[in-house]
Amino acid sequence: MTTAGPDELVIRRPDDWHVHLRDGPMLALAADQTARQFARAIVMPNLVPPVTTMAAAGAYRDRILAALPPERDFTPLMTAYLTDTIDPDEVAEGFARGFFTACKLYPAGATTNSDAGVTDVAMIHPVLERMQAIGMPLLVHGEVVSEDVDVFDREAVFIERVLTPLLSDFPNLKVVLEHITTSDAVQFVESSSANLAATITAHHLHMDRNDLFRGGLRPHAYCLPVAKRREHKGALRRAATSGNPKFFLGTDTAPHPKADKEADCGCAGIFSAPVALESYVRVFEEEDALDRFEAFASEFGPAFYGLPLNGSRVLLRRTAMTVPDLITRQDEQVVPFHAGETLGWKFEGVL
Ligand code: NCD
Numbered sequence: 001m002t003t004a005g006p007d008e009l010v011i012r013r014p015d016d017w018h019v020h021l022r023d024g025p026m027l028a029l030a031a032d033q034t035a036r037q038f039a040r041a042i043v044m045p046n047l048v049p050p051v052t053t054m055a056a057a058g059a060y061r062d063r064i065l066a067a068l069p070p071e072r073d074f075t076p077l078m079t080a081y082l083t084d085t086i087d088p089d090e091v092a093e094g095f096a097r098g099f100f101t102a103c104k105l106y107p108a109g110a111t112t113n114s115d116a117g118v119t120d121v122a123m124i125h126p127v128l129e130r131m132q133a134i135g136m137p138l139l140v141h142g143e144v145v146s147e148d149v150d151v152f153d154r155e156a157v158f159i160e161r162v163l164t165p166l167l168s169d170f171p172n173l174k175v176v177l178e179h180i181t182t183s184d185a186v187q188f189v190e191s192s193s194a195n196l197a198a199t200i201t202a203h204h205l206h207m208d209r210n211d212l213f214r215g216g217l218r219p220h221a222y223c224l225p226v227a228k229r230r231e232h233k234g235a236l237r238r239a240a241t242s243g244n245p246k247f248f249l250g251t252d253t254a255p256h257p258k259a260d261k262e263a264d265c266g267c268a269g270i271f272s273a274p275v276a277l278e279s280y281v282r283v284f285e286e287e288d289a290l291d292r293f294e295a296f297a298s299e300f301g302p303a304f305y306g307l308p309l310n311g312s313r314v315l316l317r318r319t320a321m322t323v324p325d326l327i328t329r330q331d332e333q334v335v336p337f338h339a340g341e342t343l344g345w346k347f348e349g350v351l
């Protein structure tokens with residue numbers, strides 16, 4: 001980290017280890033907002049139909065790159081969506097040939113476009129064996145979906161019922177527990193082997209479950225896993241700012257059209273890409289840990305994935321920046337995270 005002046009922060013250009021860039025009319029809006037700030041991003045495969053083949057991943061990567069303005073310097077890292085019937089040969093060949101960087105496990109029914117997800121981890125043991133053998137990371141949406149489990153307990157129960165046995169069956173598999181929301185997850189990751197890491201979103205560092213009901217029902221605060229109690233947020237803030245390399249940046253930016261959020265059955269997902277670095281850096285400043293921000297944002301992710309660090313740098317300036325109420329492009333309208341708030345930092349660009 002360099003401080004170019006008292007109100008400037010220069011860090012190695014970060015990567016985002018968990019994004020939803022969507023497809024169709026939303027893709028150009030979503031991809032550009034991520035590519036503005038981040039050099040690389042792990043692109044989630046929960047399209048309809050899901051990305052399960054090299055051909056689908058390659059075509060999707062091409063659509064992402066074609067949707068970006070030419071000045072963007074951005075590398076999408078593609079993932080395969082695990083289904084009960086996915087072909088282990090396709091996954092392994094896709095990893096070897098650079099089509100896939102990782103595989104994503106969605107428990108069936110857990111979140112947006114997860115209907116084709118895994119019904120029972122036993123179904124994917126053959127593909128997990130292959131991934132373990134070739135060093136291909138498994139990215140996990142860590143929530144059970146059983147009706148008997150309260151929505152606020154789904155992550156903790158997943159750790160106990162699904163993740164613990166999975167890690168003992170595949171001790172050498174590299175696993176990222178995505179978008180963690182509980183102190184249970186923090187403690188589990190801290191006490192597990194170096195093969196288990198976790199991403200932490202900006203919104204889970206800012207919000208607790210009260211924010212869903214602040215003065216009324218707040219659809220733009222709704223995402224999965226849903227925000228938990230205040231003490232869980234505290235545990236996440238301590239983990240993110242601790243300097244432990246097992247915790248790194250993954251926004252889970254997940255745009256949905258404004259009308260689909262403000263509906264009688266509003267979609268889960270928070271669009272944080274437009275203000276991602278401004279949002280995270282504010283947390284590090286509040287926690288008096290600005291000197292640890294660069295490692296969380298730009299070093300620990302590549303180290304876990306075994307990828308090189310980015311060479312370029314970005315400039316953040318300490319200044320009042322009011323977040324727009326709406327991000328639009330052609331007919332698409334999305335409400336960003338922190339809409340209407342004034343943040344104390346502004347992303348000034350890539351140096
Ligand atoms: C994501 C989406 O909309 O694709 N939604 C969310 O609330 N995070 C899916 C996911 O990551 O669970």
Ligand code: ZN
Pocket residue numbers: 018019020044252254
């Ligand atoms: Zn996600």
